[in-house]
Amino acid sequence: MYPIDSLSRHRDAAAAVGTVVVVALLVLSVVAVGAPVAASDEQPPPPPAAYYGELTIDGEPAPPGTLVTAKIDGETRGSIVTTEAGQFGGPGMADEKLSVEGEYGDDGAVVEFFVNGEPVDSAPSPVEWEAESVEAVDLEGWDVPHPDVDVTVDEAASVTTVPPGEGAIVEVTLENTGDAGAVPIALDIDGEPTEERILELPSGESTTTFAPSFDAEGAYEAVVRSPQHADEVTIVVDEDADPPDDSPGLPPPPPDAEIEVVDTAVNESEIVAGEAVAVEATVENTGTVVETVEIPLYADDEPVDNVTVELTAGETANVTYETAFDESGQYELFVADERVETLSVSEPALEITDTQLDPRTIEPGESVEIAATVENPAGVAVEETIEIRVDETVIDEVSLTLDPGATETISYSHTIDADGEFDVTIGEVDAGTVSVQEGDDYERPDDDDDGIPGFGLGVAIVSMFAFALVRLWRHRG
Structure with a gap:
């Protein structure tokens, strides 16, 4: 292992050269305005927005190595690691900035800022995304975690001599002596950034694995770095080398992210053709990295809907699908590989x-x-x-x-x-x-009804006459 300061100087020089190239390209693009542009079926993404400003945590300047992340609609669109206390990026043309990618239709969308994975306040607020804009934004956070991650390449568990076209295996041990939080872990090959992943690291020891591949023979210096520390290993690419051993002696690299479906529910188990059913699921990232995944809904073996979510390590989210079924029948519903319910679809009827x-x-x-x-x-x-x-x-x-x-x-x-x-x-x-x-x-109901229950009209008259005779006889007696 060696200090990160030497790596920072190389990165600053590379950033300055890159900025000069970008400025030159911008000048050329201005000169070329008005020239005909060939039609393209695929529209390129809009230019990113860029942000820089002061950064304080608990009222104090944030230390170097602090991770600042920007999200739009819950999706990570850019990140930067601070190199100076209390500052992320800078106002100069050659200064690195927090570059935030956008999509067509994102103009005016609110940009949310996170420091070491925790949401923070911004001034101005809200910050609205605009393509090509460069804006000063001051960030202030409270109770933000401070990870401090030491990096060690486990050479005994790594595969660092491979033939061309085969992936090397770089096993890395990460020792977080600070707070649990989001930490960028990057792989550089011969001084060039190759891969960066943001890991949600608990306090204590964790592991991660990189698998770079190379087409040409030679020796390559691979550096794995956190914001605070780095370690390196030499990867040799030789056409006479054996492919990586798949024997039990070398376990496969463990997954850094894993999404599990932990709960499901459906609003109806019986519908008619043409109606929609709503399926809800709770998903959890049980791995150690921020992961953006597509989670499909299946009816039998056919995908009928899909939801994309971004989850940090240990985070859960609720996803909802609403899908109509036009044909009657029985359908087995699954979210990813988790069975939900048997749905019965019948023909609609009055x-x-x-x-x-x-x-x-x-x-x-x-x-x-x-x-x-x-x-x-x-x-x-x-x-x-x-x-x-x-x-x-x-x-x-x-x-x-x-x-x-x-x-x-x-x-x-x-x-x-x-x-x-x-x-x-x-x-x-x-x-x-x-x-x-x-x-x-033929008798209609109640045709003989004269208002005296159980008697017709003739019977009633006879009864009344008999009653009168009895009264007259008694009176004479």
């Missing part, structure tokens, strides 16, 4: 909610009024033809198209010429029986 027959008793040649209330309980519009049947004979067909939740009343007047009992069906619903009676057999 429902008969009320039926009426008036009257239920008629004479031959008279008519009965048949009516029903029809409702659409589905979440989509339904078109259906409803049959009205008398003793399984279709006497009418009614075609309806109802919006979700709508109701409509249908009716039909039917004349029956023969006597007997006739069953009426509307759709698949039994509406009741119509009784047709001929001649003396």
Whole structure:
């Protein structure tokens, strides 16, 4: 291991040269304004915004090696590691700045700032992203963690002699003697930045693995660095070297990030075709790095939806899918490889909610009024033809198209010429029986009702006359 100061000088020189090249390119681009530009099917991303300013933690200047990260809509768009106390980036043209990438449509989007993984306040606030803008922003954080990570390359566990085209394996031990927090760990090859990852490191010992590959023979100096410390190893690329050993003696590099689905739920297990189902899942990053992953929703073996999330180590997030199913059937739902539920999708149909027959008793040649209330309980519009049947004979067909939740009343007047009992069906619903009676057999309900329960008119008169005779006989006696 060796101090980071020597590496910083090399990086500062490289940054200055890079800035001169960028300025030259900008001048050339200005001169070339107005020249015809060839059409391209793929639009290049807009130029990034750049930020610099003062950085304080708990009222004191932040120490060198502090990680500043910028996010838009929860997605990391850029980061910088401070080299001076109390300052990130600088105002000069040759000064490094926090470069924040954007997309078309991001103009005016709010930029959020994080220090060592913790959100901090900005002045001005809010900071709105604008392509090509260079803006001074002061950051102030409280209770921000201070990781201090020592770096050691484990040469015994690494594979540093490989043939061209094969990946070397650089095993790294990270000893965090400070607070748990977000730390950038970078790999440089021959002084050139090759890979950087932001790790959420707990206090104590952790490991990470790099796997650089090389096409040309030669010896390459690989440096693994944290903001505070660095270590190096020489990688030899030789066409006579053996490929990396896959035997049990050399374990595969452990994954730095791993996303697990820890909980799932679905709002409905039965829907009709055309309706959507909502699936919710809780996912967790059980690894040690910030990870942006796509988490698919499957119906059987087919992906039907996808959600992209960015999670720091140990962070959980809730994701929601909403997908419509147009065909009926049974579907097994999975979020990634975690089974959710069996979803039953049926064809949408109208429902008969009320039926009426008036009257239920008629004479031959008279008519009965048949009516029903029809409702659409589905979440989509339904078109259906409803049959009205008398003793399984279709006497009418009614075609309806109802919006979700709508109701409509249908009716039909039917004349029956023969006597007997006739069953009426509307759709698949039994509406009741119509009784047709001929001649003396025909009686309407309550036709003999004179207001005296249990007696006809003649019986009532006779009873009253008999009662009067009894009273007269008793009076004479």
